[in-house]
Amino acid sequence: MFIELTNITKYYGEGESAFKALKGVNLNINQGDFLALMGPSGSGKSTMANILGCLDVASSGKYLFDGVDVFALNRNERALLRRFYIGFIFQGFNLLPRTTALENVELPLLYRGIKKQERKKMALEALEMVGLNGWETHTSNKLSGGQQQRVAIARAIASKPLFLLADEPTGNLDTKRSLEIMNILKWLNTDLKITILMVTHEAEMAKFAHREVHFLDGNIDPRYLANATAGANYRGDSALYADSTSKMDTAINDKDSALSKNVTTTIDSKDSTLDSAFKVDSAESAKSTPTYTAKESK
């Protein structure tokens, strides 16, 4: 099992005023899956996504990411996991204003200490993947919402994370741009074999996923309990997965590595929403990259 959540609870606040946002969630996700997490506002979807993405920790329960006990890791180890293996896309895009598309995509690669030339190459490839060639030098405030979200996707996938989290990625977009974004996510899942969890409350967008799990009041909606563990039955292509697993072990166990030190010194100084996780693999990125061929819509 790629991702296994057992009895996850999350409290916000303390004592009398503590609010229980997650009430014992059990959820499985296999490599290659594309899961739509749905449910009413306030039901705990973002809380769940933030825990899955190692941006936050649960109050109790167990989270296994490819066999790694996430809550047993310290803050820096979790940051390492996030930077190497997890990508994020948010409803509000979260790009740096007055900064070019290329610079936005390069930023997390810079945090990871990837050298200038390689960084630029990886970022250009990612922008091309989302159909933004020609837009590299445009600053984010000059781009449309749909284009900004595509820059955010490029930033999240620049070095092919294993797991992509998208929290209402089409929430600020009209139907046409939303469908463009969904087609890109679908392509990332089928062609790049990236496992995806997407939060959405639009049924039309959820159709792009392999399965739906609905939240209700801090837990899986009882009608979707079977679906929540159905991930156990979904088998994606495991080639990329097997390769990456050993690299993750190395990254996490080698605490003296330059990378590990680099992460340690930069983690506390950066906005966590910009801390998308990326996997450094120059051999991989040197290969030619498949390209998503969407037409730019004006």
Ligand SMILES: Nc1ncnc2c1ncn2[C@@H]1O[C@H](COP(=O)(O)OP(=O)(O)O)[C@@H](O)[C@H]1O
């Ligand atoms: N940082 C926080 N502090 C206190 N309460 C929070 C915080 N974040 C979320 N909540 C509460 O937890 C519940 C679940 O929120 P959230 O996970 O954002 O739901 P969703 O994404 O499904 O709309 C809501 O009642 C929300 O008000």
Ligand SMILES: [Mg+2]
């Ligand atoms: Mg939310």
